[in-house]
Amino acid sequence: MDARDFRAWGHRLVDWIADYLENVEQYPVLSPVSPGEIRERLPKYAPELPESFEQIFTDFQKHLLPGITHWQSPNFYAFFPANNSYPSILGELLAAGLGVQGMLWQTSPTCTELETHVLDWLVNLLGLPEKFLSCSTGGGVIQDTASSATLCAVVAAREQASSGFTGQLGACPRLTAYASTEAHSSVEKALRIAGLGTASLRRIPVDKSLALRPEELERAIQTDRRNGFYPFLIVATLGTTSTLAFDPLRPIGDIARRYHLWLHVDAAMAGTAAICPEFRFFHDGLEFADSYCFNPHKWMGVNFDCDCFYVADRQALIRALRMVPDYLRNPASESGQVIDYRDWQIPLGRRFRALKLWFVLRAFGAEGIRSLVRRHIALARQFADWLQQDPRFEIVAPVTLNLVCFRLRGDDSLNQQFLQRLNATGSIYLSHTRVHDRFTLRFCVGNLRTQEHHVHQAWQLIHRVADSLVKR
């Protein structure tokens, strides 16, 4: 493919994407294909000779598109949103065209400096503590996901806990970490990867609203200390994956400070809502946090992957992750005047992800993002109101922002059948969870394209499918 072909095909793909996104409602949201169905359509071996892009793109449309689950559909209410947006797609395109590596400042200064800059912008936009600014002791970095951010927090906290304590890892296998029973699975995964094992995680009970109970946290820490364990990390969640429950940060932070534990705060989806002053309440107590993350790739219209991870003390992170082989040494790094983000993350190489974030923040403006968040939250509340008017439904967790957890009054199998029938229509995609050990449907409003009429249609469909299962 030469430059001329690239121009022609680039234009065609841009137009195809615009058409796709304008008409994405016409596809079944959840792909209906069976396991193996896509692979069966593909030739067993790679071609020896070049093929035309005409043929390749025809195959994409014919053989691959049927196996796509349409995350960009306005009728996608499953999991959490993973929005793209037009400016963000352009950001990915331009980053791909430039093809630079941001492992060191020197390997593309703009890649590092723009990242530092927009992460500082976000500190201001979300009202985060000033210690997360790059001009302080801390700073921000883009990670691929909140899972990786949690792993970075675990290794930084472990480094801090073990140095000056035993001086050597492996000698303190009795480190213990704390998170609520509702915390994301990535907390346990990070502890396992870090070699601390599942047993190091203390799952703290939650209250009726599914938020961590601080008094239980303190009790667990005290018990562990008495038994010779070494508590080192608390992970608080602002907006759990299951029900969007908010752990009370202020009392948790107070405990973290009194007992000298690292406090990591995971606000993966909900963090974006802090751009609206009226929804910033959940950040109360964030000044206690040693690290914090949220995902613009969820609710801010920035293509996956883009998780913003902040630390209060960058040295703790760098000590845990820094490696300086000879082939990466350079005068800029040794001057101490630059940030080398390879020391702030698990991998060495890194893409130019700040570009899409910069495009989105400028093309939307803070007000544009605020109005998006406000619309989604209003729509979720509207949906909850409709549910509440029908006694066959129950809402099983507080509707604080844009997630509604609900179920039909009845047993789990009824609700499983309900979900299965809804998703099989292709008109809507919801996911599920277990709340108080009962099968529960999740309705998360977060797609850029979701308007009131979509939520209304969803409600009508839900109502109709409920009719087929339960008498009014």
Place this chain on the structure above:
Amino acid sequence: MDARDFRAWGHRLVDWIADYLENVEQYPVLSPVSPGEIRERLPKYAPELPESFEQIFTDFQKHLLPGITHWQSPNFYAFFPANNSYPSILGELLAAGLGVQGMLWQTSPTCTELETHVLDWLVNLLGLPEKFLSCSTGGGVIQDTASSATLCAVVAAREQASSGFTGQLGACPRLTAYASTEAHSSVEKALRIAGLGTASLRRIPVDKSLALRPEELERAIQTDRRNGFYPFLIVATLGTTSTLAFDPLRPIGDIARRYHLWLHVDAAMAGTAAICPEFRFFHDGLEFADSYCFNPHKWMGVNFDCDCFYVADRQALIRALRMVPDYLRNPASESGQVIDYRDWQIPLGRRFRALKLWFVLRAFGAEGIRSLVRRHIALARQFADWLQQDPRFEIVAPVTLNLVCFRLRGDDSLNQQFLQRLNATGSIYLSHTRVHDRFTLRFCVGNLRTQEHHVHQAWQLIHRVADSLVKR
């Protein structure tokens, strides 16, 4: 930005990228900006109101472009190549437009199945062992980088070594891993992240060609066993970062088998060369490997990030990384008929990276990639020939594929000055390493656009700058 704006700007960016790549030689390869220079040009706060893309893109060209180091320049010979290519950029664009998540098979079946499929294609193209095929006990997955692949290998190997051994992590802090003194820093970084610490890594001496010495490896394992350590992992490198040295896989594999250690093989850049039968020699003994990775994002024209990671026994990997919270359960996963790649990697979420790999393999064809590899290797050898004809230079490591490590006869400071002068011209970018404890220049030929006249110009420049430092 609406769909109309997106079409217009998408077309403009596609054309800009084509112009950029056609004229990338006109920029200084290494950005000449000083630390902080880019940030100074940017406003301190994000805008409250939306800005026009005209303004944003003008700012990009005016304020950001000067801070780009041009990895796509044909005159880029530093580190390793990180090629993009036209089909790959289109793959990134389309993946961004679709905006799907591949964490579970269900969340976009095509995303998973195409990945499995093209990774099987590569097993055939590179002549990898059949146990890495998805129809066997193993299989392949796309990771972001070789660093993450190594970390996955470490946790899988640790899981295998500890189960049935102590049953509990933390109880076996005496696990030891083995890699050559020339192995990539990511091996030590992975061991540190995994909580085993730097002390767990035994750095095995190398021979004159900078390849691991198997007899030293065996001796180290025996010594550790005698002293109550538990050897669990060998990382062999096929093409070290520093000098592209190849560890002898067959004797290493034999040791791994006899002592029951997990063998991970890192072929990050060099792996691509195995697509040419005449360069596949370094894979001899690969049937002993438990895991293997190489990076199409280096030398295969696939945009970063795209590391292909293979395991011989997928269950070992899944046991180490699998977490099944209620909100991710689904009938397809529970049927056992599908792959859920979140269990094969550190993060949960994942982009649709298989698309760009599929585009490249089809648009280039195997023959297209082979001719690229052959051209680069021939050019590196040509460059080495020129060097050898000038007695002021010495080549300090074998030129096996596309990397030439050389220096001026003289001390380190002379060579540092030499490199600094070369890179300051902006006409060329080389990086450096230390070989036998001496400062050494690295000349790696791997950019898609690098033709004979570029290498010839590079040689002329090198010759000229040498003249300014050392008499003929």
